Amino acid sequence: MRTARLRIRTPEGILFTLPLAGPVARFLAFQIDLACVWGIGITTSTVLGSMGILSRDVAAAFITVSYFVISVGYGIGTEWLWRGQTVGKRVLGLRVLDEQGLRLTFSQIVARNLLRFVDSLPAFYMVGGVAMLASRRGQRLGDFAANTVVVRVLPLRQPDLDQLLAKKYNSLREHPVLAARLRQRVTPDEAGLALRALLRRDRLDPQARIELFRDIADHFRSLVEFPGEVTEGMADEQYVRNVVDIVFRAAASPP
């Protein structure tokens, strides 16, 4: 199943996409938040309960008000302080974002949290759940009114090509003209597919791995034919690795 993505085009004409959070991740985050509200509520009640020594009435009043403030204010406060994240969303790697990719405003946070009431109707977040499933952007009614979406926060990890393309001898580079032609003929999508296959190779079933790299290698062989003495005895996977090395590294790096 493909992950739904939020597409945003900047005024500079750059298009970027963000992965939208699915209902299961959001439900789990909400359960964690409920546990947090419960925990904070219990702790606060215990602390405020000690005021009962002075006045049981005043202590009861503080407990009632504090539980209300915690249950309503938890989502608003945490999303405001942590830029669209609650404890649950942090744990699950989710973040509330303005639908246009802009910064969240306080009124947006207030609206999406207060409208939980209508999302929770008639029971177990049924209205919100149905709205999320029906919405292209996975929005419950609160999100819809506040113009917000919940996205998955991907860890910022800079790609490390060196790990993949170990700087080994590449016999295809012995023919620079053919290598240049290969770079010209391979499309970005084909190159990306080959790279992804190499990145995931250890997760493939052995038979599937052999078949996949045979198909990819055959395709690259059909684009540019290297002399037999260069490719002779070279496994399909090695051939694909060499092609990817040529495509993604224009010049040979010193070993």
Added chain:
Amino acid sequence: MIIDLERFIEAERPHWRELEAALKQLESEGASRQGLRELLRLHDLYQRASAGLARVATFSSEPEVRLYLESLVSRAYGEIHETRVRPHRLAPWSFLVVTFPGAFRRHARAFALAVLITCAGCVFGGAAIVLDAEAKDALMPFAGLHESPNERVRREEGTLSDRLQGSKSSFSAYLMTHNTRVAIACLALGMTWGIGTSILLFYNGVTLGAVAIDYAEAGQAKFLLGWLLPHGAVEIPAILIAGQAGLVLASALIGWGDRTSLKLRLRAILPDVGALVGGVGALMVWAGFVEAFLSQYHEPVLPYSLKIGFGLLEVSFLALFLAKSGKRTT
């Protein structure tokens, strides 16, 4: 043509790291603490990363680089292109005396509609009691209202001891939180194109009308005013303002006579809806205090004229506040 990914990453990596660090600093400190030079540099880095993303998207389909750049560009985009005013610090007083009444005045028609729906409910509730005395059990939500007004007045006026002694604060807290929850429900039901909000306002009116006619028919109008006015003078307008917020939300959803898109309409009304709800919360706190500490005491403990006078003073002050407060500033 595919870009030389290795060379590209090697050349751009220092700029990406710099942008990451700048964003981290901006997100923790806010733009107000950044100098012009830092902000200009951030903009340069953002444009460079955007250009890099465009190159990767066009000339390579390497997913990791693309995801990394998308994440970086999206964060920077949110910071750079945001033009909406964001207060740097909380200003509750200014919110209460300027923002809230200003939002109320901007949507006075929605408030008038909320009043109209409640009045229609009052008429229905009053008529139901006049035409069918047995309707009382069905229309009144609390068991305390089911007894005869004369009996209640006799009982309450005959009780000289403080029946709320030792529970006034907790009763007040209960009222504040309960009424604020009702107000939130009134707002949130605006998402049903205003139908839910209208039903809640109408039902509130039905109860109010039924109680008013029930006590008036029994000749206990003075007791009723003395009981309801001190807290009702604030609580009823607060519910009406919550209904106003719900109707503002509904009108943005429906968009009659407005050619702007649904998203823009919702974006435009959100700050005002938030302001109205915040104001309602403050009014409910006051009403809760008054209901627990004043409304439940009747003659001979407290003269009705004093309670009615206090209620009238509150409603006049509230009307003046909503009509005039913060006008010069806005």
